[in-house]
Amino acid sequence: MTRRSVRGAIWGIVLVIAIVGAAGVVVGEVQNTSVTVSGTDLASGDTVRVDQHPTVDVSIEADTAIELVEVRVNGKIEKSFEPGSQSFSESMNLEMDDGENTLRIVVNAGGTSTYEATVHKDSTSPYLEYTSPFATPDLSSPPESTTVSNARTTLSADIVDEFGVETIEIERRYDYTFAGQGETSRESYQITNPDGSFSQEVFLGDGENQIEATYTDEAGNKRVHEFVLYVDDTQQPTMDLTVPERTGTDEVRVQGTVSDNVKLDRVELEGPTGSTTQVLQSTHAEPNRDRLSAEINQVVSLNEGENDITITATDTAGNTVEREYTIVYDRAIDPRVTIDSERTTVENGTVSVVGRIDRGEIGSVTMESVDPETEEIIDITRVYGGDETTSRVDIDHQLSAADGETQVRVIVTDSQGDQHTETFSVGSGGGSASTDGGASTQSTPDDSAALTEDVSDASDGGSDAGASSTTEDGSGAADGSSDDGESDSGANDDAGTSDGSGSNGGDGANETSGSIPGFTVVTALLAFVLIGARLRRTE
Incomplete structure (x- = not known):
């Protein structure tokens, strides 16, 4: 060679x-590692929450014999197996501390693979530090009974829990008697993901109200509190009414609102003749937001002279308030003339007059324009002249104007034949009118009735302070993902060499290659x- x-x-x-x-x-055989924790499939890198020591089911498939399987919790070897076959399946109970635990499964089958996930254990039910309508600073249970004074009572608390409360369910139960029969009224409220604290208005009835509050955390632990909220109502209803003291007509309209802190039972109006009108009729004791207030809008007929009326309101606790009013009906009361100064103008030799006449019994109205220098009547018109008297006349008429300033006279004749004259001046430049006599001027005419002022409707308490009986804040909690969102795909101190492939993320299996001799x-x-x-x- x-x-x-x-x-x-x-x-x-x-x-x-x-x-x-x-x-x-070093190329290993493909391995599939599937793990279930307390019945929940858990892929490598994921997180699960449990409320007790979990049951862990491990299933492994490999193309070569599986030599070793180690199950570790927070780095400590809890279970170790030597299957010697290409498949492995085992169910085991693992003890874990409350809080975050790292579950790691190391497999050697011609190569090494590592499965890792996080198990949050929370075996403690939530604790509540109530702040309203009672206080429990030591996280103790609520008192058996608490006395409040209003139907609208707020229940609020701070929440102490390892991972947070997921849902709060509050039920109010109120027992009462109607027509000799026992009845029960229930109202429920639900809060989702309260985020460390909650505040919920609860609507109560007079007397004893049974409350059951259930708090469930993200691990499924529940704490149930049962207590009584007792409404002791000693407050009288309140009235906000508009009643004229004097009028020139034979009837008036009484308007206003009657309110109560718990529930109105009845409202009555007794007229001058002794007849009684039921503004609000008596009913049962069931809690009802619509009965927190009642609107009064009643027409009362009068006799000439003094007229006494009485309005009485009673709540379900028996508290009563009574108001007496005296209205004088005087047919000889002087009419009132009111001119709208902004809309009363002079243009192109014509004066336009806008206003109204009210109060008393008006028989006729005449209006005339006068030259203030010569006292000569320039123009005249009949504004009102009917067969019957009236309590109001609206003015919107035109008269010929003087060359300079123009005086306008309004002559009102009442039902007794007496005349009442009011005079005001209008400049040639169309400026605002000024009164020379008893007539009043205003920027905008008052379109309400002359003898009775309208009052705005008060809230009837029909809504629950912006919240329905079922309350949901819509915020979500974490769905159990791990801190870094990745599995231990590289080398680690618990296992041998890994190929770095990590979990496949699709079916929870972990695939790693070993050597091929x-x-x-x-x-x-x-x-x-x-x-x-x-x-x-x-x-």
């Missing part, structure tokens, strides 16, 4: 080794064949 032949053989071996090295000398033998034989062929050629 020549040197050239030997050199060629050596280069052939080097080439084969390079090819083998490029392909990877057959391939190495074939490669070596090929090298010797090449060397032998080379030597024969040199001979």
Whole structure:
């Protein structure tokens, strides 16, 4: 054999080794590792929450014999198996501390693979530090009974839990009697993901209200509190009414709102003749937001002279408030003239007058324009003149104007034949009107009735302070992903060499390649064949 032949053989071996090295000398058989924790499939790198020591089911499939399986919790070997076969399946109970635990499964089957996931264990039910309507700073249970004064009562607390409360369910139960029969009223409220604290308005009835509050954390642990909220109502209903003291008509409209802190039972209005109108009729004691207030809008007929009316309101606890009013009906009351100064103008020799006349019994209205220098009447018009008297006349009329300033007279004749005259001036430049007598001016006419002012509707308490009976804040908690979102795909101190492939993430299986002894033998034989062929050629 020549040197050239030997050199060629050596280069052939080097080439084969390079090819083998490029392909990877340590190439393992594919392994599938499937893990279930307390019935939940858990892929490598994922996170699961449990409320007790978990049951872990491990299933492994390999193309070569599985030599060793080690199950570790927080680095400590808890279970070790030597299957000696290509498949392995085992169910085991693992003890874990409350909090975050690292579950690692190391498998050697012609190569090494590592499965790793996180198990959050929370075996403690949530604790509550109530702040309203009672306080439990030591995280103790609520008192058996707490007295409150309003139907709308807020239940609030701070939450103490390892991983947070997922849902809160509150039920209010109220027992009462109606028509001799026992009845029960229930109302439920639900809060989702309260994020460390909650505040929920609960609507109560007068007397005893049974409350059941259930708190469930993300691990499924529940804490249930049962207690009584007792409503002791000692407050009288309140009234906000508009009642005129004097009028020139034979009827008035009484308007306003009656409110209560728990529930109105009835509202009555007694008129001047002694007749009673049921504004709100009595009913049962069931909690009802619509009964927190009642609107009054009643027309009351009057006799000439003084008229006494009485309004009485009673709540379900028996608290009563009574208001008495005296209304004087005077047919001789002077009419009132009001002019809209912004809309009363002079243009192109015409004065436009806008306003109204109210109060008293109006028989007729005449309006005239006058030259203030000569006292000459320039124009005149009849604004109102009917067979019947009225309590209001609207003015929107035009008169011929003087060359300079124009005086406008409004002459009102009442039901007794008495005349009432009001005079005001309008400039030629169309400026605002100014009164010379008893007439009043205003920027915008008041379109409400002259004798009774409208009051705005008060809230009837029909809504639950922005919240429905079922409350949901819509915020979500983490779905159990691990801190870094990746499996231990590289080398680690618990296992041998890994190929770095990690978990496949699709079905929870972990695939890793080990060495292939057959391939190495074939490669070596090929090298010797090449060397032998080379030597024969040199001979």
